[in-house]
Amino acid sequence: MITAAVAGASGYAGAEIVRLLLAHPDIEVGALTASGNAGTRFGDLAPHLQPVADTVLQPTSAETLVGHDVVFLALPHGHSAAIAEALPPEVTIIDCGADFRLDDEQDWTHYYDTPFAGTWPYGLPELVRAGGDKHRTDLVGARRIAVPGCYPTAISLALAPGLAAGVIEPEDIVVVAASGSSGAGRSTKPHLIGAEVMGAMSPYGVGGGHRHTPEIERNFTRAAGRPASVSFTPTLAPMPRGILATTTARAADGVDAAAVRAAWERAYSDEPFVHLLPEGRWPHTGSVLGSNLVHVQVTLDERSGRVVAVAAEDNLTKGTAGAAVQSMNLALGLPETTGLPMTGVAP
Numbered sequence: 001m002i003t004a005a006v007a008g009a010s011g012y013a014g015a016e017i018v019r020l021l022l023a024h025p026d027i028e029v030g031a032l033t034a035s036g037n038a039g040t041r042f043g044d045l046a047p048h049l050q051p052v053a054d055t056v057l058q059p060t061s062a063e064t065l066v067g068h069d070v071v072f073l074a075l076p077h078g079h080s081a082a083i084a085e086a087l088p089p090e091v092t093i094i095d096c097g098a099d100f101r102l103d104d105e106q107d108w109t110h111y112y113d114t115p116f117a118g119t120w121p122y123g124l125p126e127l128v129r130a131g132g133d134k135h136r137t138d139l140v141g142a143r144r145i146a147v148p149g150c151y152p153t154a155i156s157l158a159l160a161p162g163l164a165a166g167v168i169e170p171e172d173i174v175v176v177a178a179s180g181s182s183g184a185g186r187s188t189k190p191h192l193i194g195a196e197v198m199g200a201m202s203p204y205g206v207g208g209g210h211r212h213t214p215e216i217e218r219n220f221t222r223a224a225g226r227p228a229s230v231s232f233t234p235t236l237a238p239m240p241r242g243i244l245a246t247t248t249a250r251a252a253d254g255v256d257a258a259a260v261r262a263a264w265e266r267a268y269s270d271e272p273f274v275h276l277l278p279e280g281r282w283p284h285t286g287s288v289l290g291s292n293l294v295h296v297q298v299t300l301d302e303r304s305g306r307v308v309a310v311a312a313e314d315n316l317t318k319g320t321a322g323a324a325v326q327s328m329n330l331a332l333g334l335p336e337t338t339g340l341p342m343t344g345v346a347p
């Protein structure tokens, strides 16, 4: 058996990793850690995870994590580098935080308030690059992996096939995405209190202010093979889980609807977790909840000359914990789909 520890198990992302690991046939769940909740019985915070309900949360430190084959970090950003440095190089570390996602130090410094820690392979196996190669190749055998942000997963998977195929232009991309409130984590924030969220929607990070903007732009630049620019507006939706990302980009000259469809089919026909819906069907967050799937649809709006691609995911599953476990499978040489839910929980 392969042993795995989860740092930050008391949070939403960490608990979702535990849920997936409990269904993984090759993994034995070891230490679960927290910060202020250290010393608490895990079942008091995550009563849905009965098999480990009596596990007591330990403090988050290299001492409590060492000795496991795999360590998942689901901590606020800025806390991963010190822990990673203190663990032996042979331990597989999967970081769900932002610390190792970006490769441009200036971008990091602009959007985050901690020192730049470096760049690890990016845990989005299905994301295509210019030339057709996918990020999967970076993850096989890797010992350090950075899981993408939840918005960049849905947004990048929605539009990258068109950029890699040259059927859309990389400048002037517009993205509006709605997220359930679990995307913000478990700690109470005034704008996330039930009465503020229920029955209402609102944008935030408007005007290029959201920290996922450079991550999305970097992914699109890699897909296009030339600089991409994105206007990204996130919105908060009155639901616990799920992201619906609507992306649009200018169609390249002379491109028709068949060429657009063919680009997305080529990118995703062999992907177990990215499902291009039949023509005319549009993604719905309720259909992917609890699963590691991303549903995608694309069309050419001939009137505006823009391609519209929409993706739906569960922010906590494919948007975080599922990507973490899928990346772990690749890192350890296990079949990529092992232990990952292919079915959702609708309605």
Ligand SMILES: NC(=O)C1=CN([C@@H]2O[C@H](COP(=O)(O)OP(=O)(O)OC[C@H]3O[C@@H](n4cnc5c(N)ncnc54)[C@H](OP(=O)(O)O)[C@@H]3O)[C@@H](O)[C@H]2O)C=CC1
Binding pocket: 007, 008, 009, 010, 011, 012, 013, 014, 033, 034, 035, 036, 037, 038, 060, 073, 074, 075, 076, 077, 079, 096, 097, 098, 148, 149, 150, 182, 183, 184, 185, 186, 187, 315, 316, 319, 320
């Ligand atoms: N929620 C989501 O959809 C996604 C989250 N992520 C990333 O995953 C990470 C965790 O997010 P999420 O689970 O949502 O957040 P939560 O707020 O739900 O959980 C945060 C976790 O970190 C622990 N923690 C808090 N402060 C510290 C500290 N100073 N040192 C060590 N541990 C600390 C908390 O412990 P305690 O409970 O004891 O306070 C808790 O276990 C973040 O980096 C986030 O960006 C990535 C993609 C999507």
Ligand SMILES: CC(=O)N[C@@H](CCC(=O)OP(=O)(O)O)C(=O)O
Binding pocket: 096, 097, 098, 148, 149, 150, 151, 179, 180, 181, 182, 183, 184, 185, 234, 236
């Ligand atoms: C609804 C909501 O608040 N969502 C979070 C994104 C969650 C995520 O992916 O966060 P990390 O980049 O921190 O890993 C936000 O917009 O900040």
